[in-house]
Amino acid sequence: MAGNSQRRNRRTSNKKGMQVGSGGQRRRGLEGKGPTPPASARKGHVKNRIANAQAKQAAHRRPAPRRGGAKGTSELVVGRNPVFEALRDGVPATTLYVQQFIENDERVREALQLAADRGNINLMEAPRPELDRMTNGLNHQGMVLQVPPYEYAHPEDLAAAAFDDGEDPLIVALDGVTDPRNLGAVVRSVAAFGGHGVVVPERRAAGMTAGAWKTSAGTAARTPVARATNLTRALEGYQKAGMTVVGLAADGEMELQDLEVLDGPVVIVVGSEGKGLSRLVGETCDVRVRIPMPGGAESLNAGVAAGVVLWEAARRRG
Numbered sequence: 204m205a206g207n208s209q210r211r212n213r214r215t216s217n218k219k220g221m222q223v224g225s226g227g228q229r230r231r232g233l234e235g236k237g238p239t240p241p242a243s244a245r246k247g248h249v250k251n252r253i254a255n256a257q258a259k260q261a262a263h264r265r266p267a268p269r270r271g272g273a274k275g276t277s278e279l280v281v282g283r284n285p286v287f288e289a290l291r292d293g294v295p296a297t298t299l300y301v302q303q304f305i306e307n308d309e310r311v312r313e314a315l316q317l318a319a320d321r322g323n324i325n326l327m328e329a330p331r332p333e334l335d336r337m338t339n340g341l342n343h344q345g346m347v348l349q350v351p352p353y354e355y356a357h358p359e360d361l362a363a364a365a366f367d368d369g370e371d372p373l374i375v376a377l378d379g380v381t382d383p384r385n386l387g388a389v390v391r392s393v394a395a396f397g398g399h400g401v402v403v404p405e406r407r408a409a410g411m412t413a414g415a416w417k418t419s420a421g422t423a424a425r426t427p428v429a430r431a432t433n434l435t436r437a438l439e440g441y442q443k444a445g446m447t448v449v450g451l452a453a454d455g456e457m458e459l460q461d462l463e464v465l466d467g468p469v470v471i472v473v474g475s476e477g478k479g480l481s482r483l484v485g486e487t488c489d490v491r492v493r494i495p496m497p498g499g500a501e502s503l504n505a506g507v508a509a510g511v512v513l514w515e516a517a518r519r520r521g
Contacts, residue, residue, distance in 0.1 A: 280348040280413050281341050283310045289348055290317040293424065294416040298325040302334055302345030314346060353411035355430040358437040361400035362444055362468070364427075371468040372446060373516055376402040378434060378484045379475040380505045383409045386428075387418025388506025389473070394422035396513035397520070401426065402470075404434045438487045441470050448472060450480050450488035451508055457492045464490075465516040473505045 280289045280296075287310050290296065299318045305311060318324040334343050365372035375393055380386060386409040390401055409415065410430070416423050431437035438448050446468040472488060474480035479502075485491065494503065494511055503511070 277352050278350040278413055279338060280350060281338050281343045281346075283308075283314065283344045283346050286346045286348045287314045287317070289350070289413050289417065290314055290321075292417045293421045294348075294413045295351055296321075296324050296348050297351050298327055298349040300327050300329050300334060300337070300347040300349070302343075303328050303330050305345040311346065350413050350416075353428070355411070356400065356427040358402050358429040358431050358440065361402065361427060361429055362441060362446065365399040365468075370399070371466070371520075372441075372470075373398040373468075373513070373520075374400055374402060374441070374446075374470045375509050375513070376431075376434065376438065376470055376472045377408065377505060378404070378472055378480050379408065379478055380473065381407070381409050381475070382505075383412045383415035384418045385409065385505040386411070387415035387420075387423070389509045390415070390419040390426050390428065391422045392506065392510040392513050394419075394426045396510075396517040398426070398513060398516075400429060402429045402431055402434070402437060405430050405432050435483045435487050438470060438472070438484065442487075442489070444468075446470055447490070448488045449512075450474075450485055450491040451494065451512065452479055452485065452491040453493055453502055455491035455493035457490060459492050459494050459512065459515060462490070462492050462515075465512075466519040469516070471509065471512050471516075473509050476502050476504045 280286050280294070286299070290299075296318070299314070301311070301315070315326070318326060329337075331345070334345070334347055337343075337347060361374050362372040373393075373396075375389055375398060377386065377389065380389075380403070386401070386403065392398075393401055403409065411423065411428050419426070429437075442448055447464045448470045449462065449464065450472040451474065472480065472484060474484070479485075480488070480491075492512075494508060496503070502508075
């Protein structure tokens with residue numbers, strides 16, 4: 204009898220189906236595992252291998268340039284002649300404010316016509332007290348032009364754009380240049396001699412104001428200007444990208460005509476007329492060169508010095 208009882212227990216234990224104490228595990232197993240993942244996410248699938256390979260390629264690909272650097276601040280051009288000249292010279296503008304009941308002389312009519320011809324400048328009539336408040340009491344003569352903030356490029360953009368076009372970058376960096384007219388003149392020279400842009404420091408340096416736009420004679424519209432938080436680090440970044448940093452200095456160890464790197468990727472660093480290159484920037488340069496001046500002048504302003512070196516670079520590049 205005992206043997207029969209043991210055989211019955213064994214048969215009972217091998218029974219299929221739900222058992223006491225299973226906790227519903229089999230029922231949950233029958234519920235499924237949710238929707239099937241896409242082929243690209245299934246390990247071992249050919250599409251998964253392709254997706255992994257593409258991800259690795261993207262990780263090793265050169266990062267895209269960071270478009271859209273820092274912005275400047277908005278600016279007001281005040282007075283009839285300055286407003287007319289800014290409009291005539293193509294300085295970007297958003298709004299032209301005209302005093303109510305202003306005397307309609309020839310300069311006013313010409314400025315209004317230039318603004319109307321552009322088609323994208325708002326014309327606003329304002330009472331004199333409002334214009335006085337806007338200009339902090341300056342002699343606005345009934346006309347105020349609002350210039351929008353300049354959108355600076357990132358320093359990396361300038362070299363990246365040249366490399367992408369299959370060209371050796373030719374960039375000018377300004378160290379301690381505070382006159383916007385000098386900046387505008389450099390922008391004009393860079394455009395004239397096939398350069399790829401200008402770099403200026405964020406602090407204690409000229410920015411792209413209306414005066415710089417005017418001096419550039421319209422070339423600022425097609426020549427990017429980048430603003431660097433730290434000029435020394437920006438130059439070091441260019442060096443890591445394979446560019447030679449050339450500083451202009453009156454006591455440079457080499458004369459311009461002996462410099463052999465101008466036909467390759469190069470950054471030309473120009474200091475202020477009085478102080479020249481700052482110490483850190485000068486130490487960062489790969490080489491410092493001087494421009495021969497038989498006439499005996501001690502130095503050239505930034506615009507002229509940059510123009511001389513850019514001309515030499517363009518001549519060597521053919």
